[in-house]
Amino acid sequence: MTEAAKSKGRYFAKFLDALPEDVRAHGNDESFRASKAEYQRFLEFFNKGHCYLCAKPLISFSKKTPCLHWLLKPKGFNKKDFRTVAHRYGFFQIQSFLRWVANQENFAKNINDLTCEGNGVKLFEVTIKYKNLEWAFSCAESDYQGHSTSQHAKHPHYHFQMRIDRRPFINYSDFHIPFSEMDVINIEAMRALPGKIKQRFSFGEGMGDVLSEDTVEHIIKTAVSAGAYDEAHFKIDSIVIAKEGETINGDDLYEIIQEAKEKNVTVASLLNRLPNAQTQVIVSPGPGVVQQAPRSGRKKDT
Ligand SMILES: [Zn+2]
Ligand SMILES: [Zn+2]
Incomplete structure (x- = not known):
């Protein structure tokens, strides 16, 4: 899957780059409108203690229906259940959901995605907090390329950490979570045109968006x-x-x-x-x- 997804990503970057400015701007507007509508739905449900994806209460847990709201630690959710969630949702989807949740408590400051704060060599490094929960994603170049010495980690993957009341619940070393095909396409497109193609988390902005040279x-x-x-x-x-x-x-x-x-x-x-x-x-x-x-x-x- 990987090489095909990577070349799709590079092709996608070329395609976007060749688009006239106004068409690209229109596409950006459209995707912002779609995010806004989805965020409104998220809010409507979240404010009533429900999940907009599965419509169930945020505190509910049923093994039959894996959902992102499990990361809010409903009773019954165990470390190993994370694999099911990560299988169903991609890296950017999981992150986007958690960013929306975090911004309900405090805008931006619960999301540390400042590259200067991490060690600077990671492809992705972000820590997200909501109440007593803290989630962190980490992906170094060697994770994205896959660890060639390891059979179960040779694919492009990221690592995930979750803490509850500051105590470890999931450790970075517990899983090598494969990126989805869509993730790889997006990452490859961003790498092909750095600065031009960026992952935006509308309504899920973190300190990296708030604190920049422009602001x-x-x-x-x-x-x-x-x-x-x-x-x-x-x-x-x-x-x-x-x-x-x-x-x-x-x-x-x-x-x-x-x-x-x-x-x-x-x-x-x-x-x-x-x-x-x-x-x-x-x-x-x-x-x-x-x-x-x-x-x-x-x-x-x-
Ligand atoms: Zn749900
Ligand atoms: Zn790794």
């Missing part, structure tokens, strides 16, 4: 400093250095800090008015963002 300026201007520090989406650090041969007046700085407090804006947003100073602002994920679940201490080939 930093907006964050500094619009962030408010109120609220509990522990729950913050962002941490904004400012570095102030006097211009060469000049000095910064402490009173000027004090006034800016007071004005920021009064107006409930970030100090960083006003710093450009500080005389004789050069300023640099660093925006990073705040303490309220879920930490990436590291995949470490693993044996070779897992």
Whole structure:
């Protein structure tokens, strides 16, 4: 299956690349509309404690009907049942569902998909949290290529971890979960045209979407400093250095800090008015963002 799916993916990338801009934009709009309709259905059911996929209560579990809502740990769901769910739903479908769930508790900060937070060499690395549940996906290049030394892991696969109350329930090393054919097609298309073809998780946006080069300026201007520090989406650090041969007046700085407090804006947003100073602002994920679940201490080939 793999080679055929990979070449389908590359063909798909070529096809998309050759489309006129307006046709491509129209296609994007259409797929956004479809996601929106599906998300509305998800919400309607979820807010009543039901699953939009199987229409059953989120707390129900029946071995006969494997469903993504099992990952919310209804009574009876065991580690080995994950295989059935993963067989039925692809990598992106599982992730999309969990991202929607996570965003019901807190927008974006329960989803850490920042590449700088992981070890940077993974194809995919994301940690998603909802209440006392935490799920993490990990796929390195060697996982995608398949571990050639292992019969049951030679296909393209990813690893999955689930924790309940911070305690291990499923470990990364428990499964080598095969990517579905659709997954491989999508991944291969993204790899063929990096930057141009991206996986979007509409309504399932995480910190990687919220905190990017394009958004930093907006964050500094619009962030408010109120609220509990522990729950913050962002941490904004400012570095102030006097211009060469000049000095910064402490009173000027004090006034800016007071004005920021009064107006409930970030100090960083006003710093450009500080005389004789050069300023640099660093925006990073705040303490309220879920930490990436590291995949470490693993044996070779897992
Ligand atoms: Zn369900
Ligand atoms: Zn592996």
